[in-house]
Amino acid sequence: MKLTALLVDDESPARDELRYLLGKYPEINVIGEASSGEEAIENVIELNPDVVFLDIKLWDMDGFEVARRIFEKGKTPIIIFATAYDEYAVKAFEINAVDYILKPFSADRLEKAVQKVINMFKNQRQSEEVLRIAEYLRTKEIPLCNKLSVWKNGRIYLICPEDICYCVAVEKGSIVKTRQGEFSTSYTLSELEEKIKSPNFFRTHKSYLVNLDRVKEIIPWFNGTFILSIQGYEKDEVPVSRRQAKELRKLFDI
Incomplete structure (x- = not known):
């Protein structure tokens, strides 16, 4: 065998x-x-x-x-x-x-x-x-938590999901970019999705989770992809993969 x-x-x-x-x-x-x-x-x-x-x-x-x-x-x-x-x-x-x-x-x-x-x-x-x-x-259900615990300068902060602009995956966790600034967390993007449980959050890419309410501009990119401009983080370029670009078009009727 x-x-x-x-x-x-x-x-x-x-x-x-x-x-x-x-x-x-x-x-x-x-x-x-x-x-x-x-x-x-x-x-x-x-x-x-x-x-x-x-x-x-x-x-x-x-x-x-x-x-x-x-x-x-x-x-x-x-x-x-x-x-x-x-x-x-x-x-x-x-x-x-x-x-x-x-x-x-x-x-x-x-x-x-x-x-x-x-x-x-x-x-x-x-x-x-x-x-x-x-x-x-x-x-098995993961309990819904209204606030997320994040870290900055050795201190723990509790943030509301609606204050999140977008999240990016890093090694062994994520960076959470909010209206109050940037924080770190040990949660993976999948864990954040489960905890937030909101249709407003969209996985644009395997390494990015975006609050659609904070999207300022959708910029067409090559090979049918997009770049997102996020309120408060306009200098950042948040990518939308080819796989997710189709879903994004449906969401915004592009």
Whole structure:
């Protein structure tokens, strides 16, 4: 029996280490890698792997959001979460993930996770476990918070979503640009979308989330894309990807 695997981590050395450790298992064939949540979802759709080794803390979204979107696409790979933080392991087991592995990777711990997956496939139990994950992710609700906690100069501030102009993804978090200034947060853009839950916020690009009420000007760009001018941040150029340009045209009837 040969199982195909996809490795998802935003750090190349971590992917390299995991690929090396998995090389000792002839039952596992690594068929692809992804460095972001969006890329992981695309690769799962294209490659249809049996197993996904999924880092929980990615630069553009967390691993739980990636898993939810994978299942929404009708794909049901086995998920093994990877994390450097023990507290995430608890949540991983709450959603009935097959297993989790902690960073730095332990050969013994990986051995147990791989054998667990192999045994599941031998006993044809993978569908049952995946459906449990899917059901949890489908029914789990993230509570709506009226204010967001952000950081500036070592202090925590609470801001209202309507004061946000736009957000841009950075490594391990986001920069939130508001009418009161710029702040940092550990939330990914996907987490911010979930917390804000407002139709006024539009993902113009994988790295940008925009409050449409703050858009001052839409500037046509090359290859059917756009650049947005944002109130209070007119000197910034906020891109609209080709994929999202179509949705933007619908929103503003362009």
